Amino acid sequence: MSRIGKLPVDIPANTNVNLVNNFLEVKGPKGELKRQLHPKVKVEYKDNQILVTRDNDSKEVRGLHGLTRALINNMVEGVNNGFTKKLEIVGVGYKAEAKGKNLLLTIGYSHQIVLALPDSITVTTPTPTEIEISGIDKEMVGKIAAKIRGFRKPEPYKGKGIKYAGEYIRRKAGKTAGK
Numbered sequence: 001m002s003r004i005g006k007l008p009v010d011i012p013a014n015t016n017v018n019l020v021n022n023f024l025e026v027k028g029p030k031g032e033l034k035r036q037l038h039p040k041v042k043v044e045y046k047d048n049q050i051l052v053t054r055d056n057d058s059k060e061v062r063g064l065h066g067l068t069r070a071l072i073n074n075m076v077e078g079v080n081n082g083f084t085k086k087l088e089i090v091g092v093g094y095k096a097e098a099k100g101k102n103l104l105l106t107i108g109y110s111h112q113i114v115l116a117l118p119d120s121i122t123v124t125t126p127t128p129t130e131i132e133i134s135g136i137d138k139e140m141v142g143k144i145a146a147k148i149r150g151f152r153k154p155e156p157y158k159g160k161g162i163k164y165a166g167e168y169i170r171r172k173a174g175k176t177a178g179k
Helices: 059-080 138-151
Strands: 016-020 023-028 031-036 041-046 049-054 083-090 095-099 102-106 113-116 121-124 130-135 161-164
Touching: 016 041, 023 059, 031 059, 041 059, 049 059, 059 138, 083 138, 095 130, 102 138, 113 138, 121 138, 130 138, 138 161
Parallel strands: none
Antiparallel strands: 016 023, 023 031, 041 049, 083 130, 083 161, 095 102, 102 113, 121 130
């Protein structure tokens, strides 16, 4: 049995859950999320808890068991608390600026990169070298953070680029001078 999958998902008092034919809607104080769940996994809602069970022990269904429970837990946590990812920009002249629903990145290219953001995501730049991405959908927050990091990944010699807050960059030694 999956260690993650067998745990129940507790539903807080201020959260509404609607489950019909493996289509889950979760409404909370921060917003609403909807997801179609896989038909090979059974989901039950009773006593302010969601239980995820499976019929058989095939490899595919075992993998879906824990995944489904984690997705449901992320939906419940997202509509109540939300998720945040922080990015740091390292490099001379590198900076970011949030303008409305766009993010302007100046990261060493001959042009600025303008990233249009979805409505469910909020981006703030407390300083020109920090980016905070927040929203209720954990998958979307992570996807946007990875997309921003992908524009200029940190390089191992000087460490310049965009990295997650707290990420450790393995450094390499440069060329040695002469013999």
